[in-house]
Amino acid sequence: MADSIFPSGEETSSVPVFNTISNPSGAEVYDPIEKVRFELHTPEPVSIHPASTDEFPFPMDSAVRFSTTRIRLPKRVEVNFWSGKNIVEHFSPDGGSLSIPDRKYYLTFGTAPIKLYIDVESAVDMTCRGGNTIIDFEREQSVRVAARSLHRRPSDVITVTEDVRDVMRAVSSFGSALKTTSPERSFPTLRDHPPLVESGNEFSVPKSVERPDTGIEIEVPQEYASVYAVTPLAFYLGAKVVPGRVPRLVTDDFEYSLTGSADFEQTVADTLQQVFFLDCVTRTEGYYDFTIQSCQTVKERLDIDFADLYDSSLTEQLTTYLSIPSEILEPHMPQWHLTTDVVPTLGNAEILPFVADDLSLVRCPAEPTGKSLRPQPPAIAEFCRTTSMDGESDPSSELVVEPTPTNTMEHAWVGKGCPLGSNKLTVDSRRRRIEQEPAEQPNIRIQVVCNDEGMKAEGAVEEMYGFRDLVEYDVDIEYDLTTDELRKMLREPIDFLHYIGHVDHQGIQCTNGTLDTTALETIGVRMFLLNACRSYKQGKALIEKGSQAGIVTVSDVSNRSATKVGQSLARLLNAGFSLRSALPIAQKQTLFGHQYLIIGDGGATICQSPSGFGTHLKIIPKSKGKYTVEIYTYLVPTHSAGTIYNSYHKESYTSYLSPGYIDSVKMAADELDQYLNRQQYVIEYDGDIYWSDDISASDLT
DSSP states (O other): OOOEEOTTSSSOOSSOEEEEEETTEEEEEEETTTTEEEEEEOSSOOOOEEOOOTTSSSOOSEEEEEEEEEEEESSOOOEEEEOSSSEEEEEOOSSOEEEEEEEEEEEEESSOSSEEEEEEEEEEEEEEETTEEEEEEEEEEEEEEEEEOSOOOOOOEEEEOSOHHHHHHHHHTGGGGBSOSSGGGGSGGGBOOOOEEEEOSSOBOOTTOOOOOOOOEEEEOSSHHHHHHHHHHHHHHTOEEEEOSSOEEEETTEEEESOOSSOHHHHHHHHHHHHHHHHHHHGGGTTOOOOBHHHHHHHHHSOOOHHHHHTSOHHHHHHHHTTSOHHHHGGGSOOOOEEEEEOOOGGGGGGHHHHHHHTOEEEOOOOOOOOBOOOOOOSSSSOBSOSOOSOOOOTTOOBEEOOOOOSSSEEEEESSSEETTSEEOOHHHHHHHHTOOOOSSSSEEEEEEEOOGGGGGGGGGGGGSSOOTTOOEEEEEEESOOHHHHHHHHTSOOSEEEEESOEETTEEEETTEEEOGGGOSOOOOOEEEEESTTOHHHHHHHHHHTOOEEEEESSOOBHHHHHHHHHHHHHHHHTTOOHHHHHHHHHTTSTTGGGEEEEEOTTOOSSOOTTSSEEEEEEEEEETTEEEEEEEEEOBTTBOTTOEEEEEETTEEEEEEOSEEEEEEEEEHHHHHHHHTTSOOEEEETTEEEETTSOOGGGOO
């Protein structure tokens, strides 16, 4: 039986757990909250023993020790060698090798789903062969391996009254979650989660919440909309939000108007993006001296001593950043990941810590008004997933909201209404991400339910879950459930429910009637897809009763279109995409994809991504045997804004800031095949969606 180290000494732990593995031999670390794992392979079986996390350069959750001559990582990764205070060596997996002398090192890795450090005292030889990173020691060594979960949970709660000045004071405290005010705060691991906000009868803030003394203030009018709009900027700068007639950013010897040529909200958004990007440029002069393509280009174009700027104060950096014309920077800045529309009511103040944590841009639209949502008649004469073809509608449907388009990759809506083509985000669903407890079962449980004989073709989605290395699944499919059977299933701890069948305003169709989810008390299902006509109301109820996130429809969907969308979503979610990044890609499979939307925490994922990102390739043939590959990446909760994406091509790595469009790479047919075999990518070619393990250059003619 394999050894297992539970740091708490119990069979259930909220921090990473270490186990021995036998085929291949070595050790595995498993995060029971995020349900992610990472393996360290060794030449011979090892025995693991509990170890102290003391002396590691950063706080860690748990650690073990074992003896070995070699550690093999089953993927190509960057490796940084720390002396304890700074990086002394950096290994890029570009096909080369690195040999370093005998001394004490802490090794850490890029794009792992769990933060890992290895403590060893030895000469080290590093190389990459195939898809592996090899770490050889001079002789058999006793090594300590420490792990820290990338799951973040706020420890404090701030109470606010309906006085907008209380909300200002709360937002001013968000900077307490920054682990540094240096440019390295642009790394997601150095930004912790801001304190939660709750409404109450009087203002209170825990003594443990201490805002950093940055000397920066943001002045805005005393109104919810203005405070909400500056929340992410205030958090990132550790700024104090104070009343002011004209919005502006102020330091002791510098002020910057937040009502520029664009409107207030856009100016705030532009300011956050510019400061954040230039922090990413400046941080390359510090501990992490990586060459990042866009950052290097900007450094070469600007007459600025970034090494000197790195050692300057935050206010001096800010003064320099905001003096640079935006038109110089815009061509090189990554596309921003998220815009959140927050209707500016007091109740929505509770979403602000999550908006700040996401570093989302914020807009504050007015309270929505309009007509109730009504199902659209079938657009084509084919079988639709509805039990009624007479246009019967749900009399309790919500108002339709058509959000103003954004330039960001994703969009969320907080407030009343059904936001077409977007993510209806709620405070409770977003809280469920941080409140996740260790699972009783280590495997990811996927449940497919097909409740209609004519839709069994989509049951093939069962095969599209569970084929990933280092991800353990339990996948099951059930047909023709009764209301009692479905009610019981919805109470079970299922990670993802994929429902195929009929839904109307009365409920989810079963073999003996309909099950109305609005009448249920609690839900155990974490995420879901209700792939049926007009499933919005039933999905909304699942979120209100305890689910974290789901995908629903707002009108009738044809069976053919629903099958395409359902199968594409299964593959995308299995590849580690979030719901909010997966749906826009899946929608391209059909003209009727706009009928789907996300409800709840759209940033949620059901499993880890192999690379730490969702990666999307567009392949464009240029001539016979020649292709242009456009690379796009999408963020996930464990790898958010500021993360570096490494692309490996022609025996070399190039580093980029994620997300969005990364680069265009020209490849010959054999190079393309080699690239596609490296990991699982979603491929867009000639308007259709494919997968890298199902296609080769010979298919792209």
